[in-house]
Amino acid sequence: MAVKDEVKPRVTFAIRPRPRVRRKEMFKYVLLIPMFVLLLLLFVYPIVYALHSTFEGYMYGRATGYVGIENWSDVFHDVSFWASLGRTLIYSVIAIPIELVLSVGLALVYSQITGIIGGMLRTVAILPFIVMPLVTGIIWKLIFLPNFGVADAMEVAMGLKPVDWLGTNKGAVAAVIIMDFWMWIPFLFLIILAGLQALPEEPFEAALVDGANAWQRFVKITLPLLRQTLMVAVILRVIDAFRIFDQVYSMTGGGPGVATQFLSLHVADVAFNQTDFGHASVQLFIIFVIMLFLVSIFYVLSERDAK
Amino acid sequence: MILFQKCIKWGVVILFSVWTLFPLYWLLITSLKTNAEVLTDPPTFVPLHPTFASYHYVVDNFGVYFVNSSAVSVGSTLLSLLIGVPAAYSLARFRFAGGFRTVVSFIVLSIRMMLPIVFIVPLFQIYQNTGLYNTKLGLIFAYSLVDMPFVVWMMRSYLSEIPESLDEAAMVDGCGRIRTMLRVVLPLAAPGLATTAVMTMIFTWNDLVFGLFLTANSSAETLPVSIIGFLSQYQTYWSQMAASGILAILPMVIFLLFVQKYLVRGLTAGAVK
Structure with a gap:
């Protein structure tokens, strides 16, 4: 551009605004450069590395x-990988609907409690969510x-x-799901409560005038108006169900046997216990595609909401 | 009938509060028991001889992991803000050709929601070769891969709510692009910025999985990794484990009180406001 200016000094004045426009154009990309550098080093490079690994044999x-x-x-053809995907699906299909129903019920109750007591109760209710x-x-x-646990004492x-919660397959899965209720109902509850409080009041007043009872108001007005919130909550919950790792790792370690070895735990086992990075990398790409599908659902939902 | 409804309402609230608080109470009393008392059948619901011995043990021996965890969470949060906020500003404020914005936003969101293990397996191998394995710096980089997208996604949403007429007014008054961003727009987004920073801290502090596979000893191991150590090596040190759990949770509870109002927005990546 500077060269251009030197070659045609006569028109310098006329084109002077152009460099400024260009600088504004450049500015928005300059702001993005650090992010792209980080993604190149920590996202693109590892993914390419993993792709390369999928064609490598590994020994120790x-x-x-x-x-x-x-x-x-x-x-x-690896049954153990698909089984871990199946376990993740089964756990999601059992846990999420129950959590959703309970959360809607709780949110309806809590939305009636206002003031300082309401605030304190809400803080208590969401505590599990920030516990490590x-x-x-x-x-x-x-x-x-x-023998030494509360569950045992209560049963006695x-x-x-x-x-035998942690020693049997079904018991361990049930225990993980019960823990999941404790951890994730606060999350769903909080989202649904926020959705409830943002609902307009007019439809409810109109329904009252028309003589609709509480159940009719809930089914005909609350649920349809909450649809967007509920869909966002469910898809986020599904995504997080696929991510489950920390709490299962410390509670059951994936056991007994492989009864609670969900996706992440299985891949971690293949990569770090069997040190087979080749097969682990292939599994990563399969998971990657599944997650892209789930995230695109969330993306469409949240962008639609923004408009 | 109304009385009956009230009873149901408060019954539900009390039941749910007990369900929520009891496990935390159980952790607390386990940390105050001796290891011998933890393993009594039937269990005691109030410690017979409460003692802070486990806390002394954790404070004396596990300080280094608290330092590591703090350094990693603060470092990663700062790096993510430094890189993520300008990017979010650009995505929120300027027009881009074609689907550029959609593609970038989608990639950023996907990274945030991906299973961490997907990145950890290749990063582990790369870190082994480059000397970043078992270093706090390596861990900061790894966490910023998932923290930075969160910052971008959240700040994009906050910044787009600040009217663009303010930018134009500032520019008319002679502010440059950078001054407009730093002096006019970002101060207005300060509450959003603070919330985003605190939530990034909470996520990073609470996470186990990066630290578990990318570190090997006390020079970089984070607090969660050290707590896991009680499980595998010292199978019976329940009380000490509970004490370190309590100490790990406490700072986050204090943070929660600051961000509670904005929590929903953070947890749903801005999809519910």
Whole structure:
């Protein structure tokens, strides 16, 4: 541009605004450069590295050379990987609907309580959400400990035969789901409560005038108006269900056997216990695609809301 | 009938509060028991001989992990703000050709919501080769990969709510682009900025998984990784583990009180305001 100015000094005056426009154009990209550098180093490079790893054989964590698509075909026939995906799905399908129903009920109750007491109760209700997930796992491990735990003591007090929560497959999955209720109902509850409080009042007043009862008002007005909030809450919850790691790692470690080995735990096991980075990398790409699909649902929902 | 409804309402509230608080109470009393008392059958619901011995043990031996965790969370939060805020400003304020903004926003969001293990496996190998493995700096970089997208996504939403007429007014008064951003727009977004920073801190402080696989010893191990150590190595040190859990939770509870009002927006990545 400077060269241009020197060559045609006569028109310098006329084109003077142009460099300023260009600088404004440049400015918006300059602001993005640091982010792109970070993403290049910590996102693009690792992903390319992982893609390369999928074609490498590994022995004791060291690459042993090109193996073609062997890792890919292995993983597609690897029952243990698909089983961990299946476990994640089953746990989501059981836990999330129950959490959703309970959260809507709780939000309806809590929305009627206002003032200082309401505020304090809400703070108490969302406490589990900021507890370090790993500590949550430890707490529930303590509660479900055989003989020494609270669950055991309560079962004995009620005259029941104590359940071996952490020692059996079904018991461990149930224990993880109960812990999940404690951890995630506050999250759903909080979102739904915020949604409830943002609802307009007119439709409810009109319905009262028309003589609709509480149940009719809930089904015909509250739920349809909350649809967007509920969909956002559910998709975020599904995404987080796929991410589950910390609390299960500290509570069951994936056990007994592999009963609670969800996606992240399985990949971590393949990569860091079996030190098989080739197969782990293939699994990463499969998970990557699944997550892109889930995130795009959330993206469409949240952008639609913004408009 | 109304009385009956009230009973149900308060019954639900009390039941839910007990359900929420009891596990935390259990953690607290476990930390005050001796290890022998933790393992009594049936368990005691009030410690017979409350003692702070476990807290002394944790404070004396685990200070280094608190320092590591603080350094990593503060470092990563600062780096993410430094990089993420200008990017968010650009995405919120300027027009881009075609689907550029959509593509960038989607990539950023996807990174935030991806399973951390997806990045950890290649990062582990890269860190082994570059000497970043088991360093606080390496951990700060790794966390900024997931923290920075959160900052971008949140700040984009906050900044787009500040009317652009303010920018124009500032520019008419002779402010340059950078001065407009730093002196006019960002101060107005200060509450959003503070909330975003605190939430980034909470997420990073609470996270186990990056620290677990990218560190090896006390020179970089974070607090959650050290707490996990009680489980595998010292199978029976329940009381000390509970005490370190309580100490790990406390700072975040204080943070919660600051950001509670804005929590929903942070947790839903701005989708619910």
